[in-house]
Amino acid sequence: RLLRLYKEVSGKSPSKGQLPFSTDWFMTWQPNIHASLFLNIHEYLNKSSEIDEIDVVIKAYQLYLEQTQSQGLEPLLSVTRAWRLVxxxxxxxxxxxxxxxxxxxxxxHPHEIARHFTCGLCNPPARAGKGKAAGALHMH
Ligand SMILES: [Zn+2]
Incomplete structure (x- = not known):
């Protein structure tokens, strides 16, 4: 399974400096929560270990899948999106x-003023309500 993931990521990874997809997807409400969850895991692994970049992505993605699956959630983030996010x-x-x-x-986006920033869980869009997905994916 890891090998399959590895191939998927390394095979489809965009070339340096050329990113065919925009950042917009990561800014929408639920994807943003999933992307943030993945990235928090990724940052943690990145700091705590001396492993190759691609291995960090794969490992972080595995943990992300475990997190979402253990909570009965659909993993919105694909491994290629995760790679693109990094x-x-x-x-x-x-x-x-x-x-x-x-x-x-x-x-x-990089120019968000931290002092004024409220996340999608604390400030969900009106139509989203207090869904299961929102409540379950709190980050620690
Ligand atoms: Zn918040």
């Missing part, structure tokens, strides 16, 4: 910003 972070097109209410770190 590249967007590398390129400075996206970053992590702390929510001023819960203190969790979320994927945002």
């Amino acid at each position: 590249k967007f972070i590398d390129n400075g097109m996206l970053c992590l910003t702390k929510c001023n209410k819960c203190g969790g770190s979320y994927v945002t």
Whole structure:
């Protein structure tokens, strides 16, 4: 299974400096929560271990899948999107910003003013309500 994931990521990874997809998907409400969950795991692994970039992505993605599956959630983030997300972070097109209410770190555009930033869980769009997906995916 790991090998399959590895092939999927390395086979489809975009070339450096050329990113065919926009950052918009990561900014929509539920994908943002999933992307943030993945990225928090990724950042944690990145700091705590000396492993190759692609292995960090694969490992973080595995943990992300375990997190969502253990909570009965559909994993919205595909492994290729996860890889792309890491590249967007590398390129400075996206970053992590702390929510001023819960203190969790979320994927945002780089110029978000942290002091004024409230995450999608603390401030869900009106039509989203307090769904299972929102409540279940709190970051620690
Ligand atoms: Zn928050």
